[in-house]
Amino acid sequence: MPTDYIAPFALWIVIRHMRLADGSHHTEPAWVRSEDHRDLVVFVSRLHAYLYATLRNIDHTRGESDGWQCIPLSAFDLCGCIREADGPLKCAMAFSFECDATGALIIANGAPRLRFVELTFNVPNPVEGAVFNFSQGAFDVMREQWEHIGAYDYPQSIERIDAMDDVTFAHALGVALQAALVTRAEYASDHWTVYDADAGYWISSPVRSYSGVPATRTVH
Numbered sequence: 001m002p003t004d005y006i007a008p009f010a011l012w013i014v015i016r017h018m019r020l021a022d023g024s025h026h027t028e029p030a031w032v033r034s035e036d037h038r039d040l041v042v043f044v045s046r047l048h049a050y051l052y053a054t055l056r057n058i059d060h061t062r063g064e065s066d067g068w069q070c071i072p073l074s075a076f077d078l079c080g081c082i083r084e085a086d087g088p089l090k091c092a093m094a095f096s097f098e099c100d101a102t103g104a105l106i107i108a109n110g111a112p113r114l115r116f117v118e119l120t121f122n123v124p125n126p127v128e129g130a131v132f133n134f135s136q137g138a139f140d141v142m143r144e145q146w147e148h149i150g151a152y153d154y155p156q157s158i159e160r161i162d163a164m165d166d167v168t169f170a171h172a173l174g175v176a177l178q179a180a181l182v183t184r185a186e187y188a189s190d191h192w193t194v195y196d197a198d199a200g201y202w203i204s205s206p207v208r209s210y211s212g213v214p215a216t217r218t219v220h
Contacts, residue, residue, distance in 0.1 A: 013073050044095055055182070
């Protein structure tokens with residue numbers, strides 16, 4: 001069932017299709033573990049979502065498949081995900097990648113580490129036909145963090161990426177991948193990065209304290 005939502009950006013998720021032991025098929029979204037629970041990863045950047053899926057496919061380990069792909073959130077059954085969760089659904093609104101001091105993306109357990117703002121949705125009644133309202137406050141935090149590293153025009157860059165046709169977008173994705181450095185050293189990092197397709201390079205900075213709601217680190 002398609003998902004209706006309200007948000008200032010188009011939202012994206014990363015999924016893979018799996019065949020279960022009983023022969024049935026299951027669509028698994030990307031999750032991250034946060035403390036004692038897990039969060040459904042929702043990307044605000046189409047380019048970041050495709051980068052995440054591509055890097056997971058390149059670096060799949062520990063028996064994982066390499067079938068990760070990116071789809072619009074509107075094409076995903078978020079109501080079904082809530083029914084399976086049997087309780088509140090926590091979403092990790094990913095707005096950047098963790099990196100080391102050189103700007104290299106940190107790959108841990110076969111997946112790029114993310115920085116995100118967490119949102120919680122309680123089970124609507126009835127769940128069918130629900131419209132999910134992604135809090136404007138979460139996006140305000142993201143804008144603060146982007147501005148914090150000098151990516152002042154990043155929201156406009158996201159919108160221009162969303163408007164690209166498939167050929168132009170595939171070129172932009174290829175350029176981003178070529179420019180990306182990667183490390184598999186697993187350690188806590190105070191650095192994070194975004195790719196600005198307009199500028200054609202990654203923008204990175206250490207995280208400093210500020211007055212907004214703190215973003216959360218990924219534990220895969």
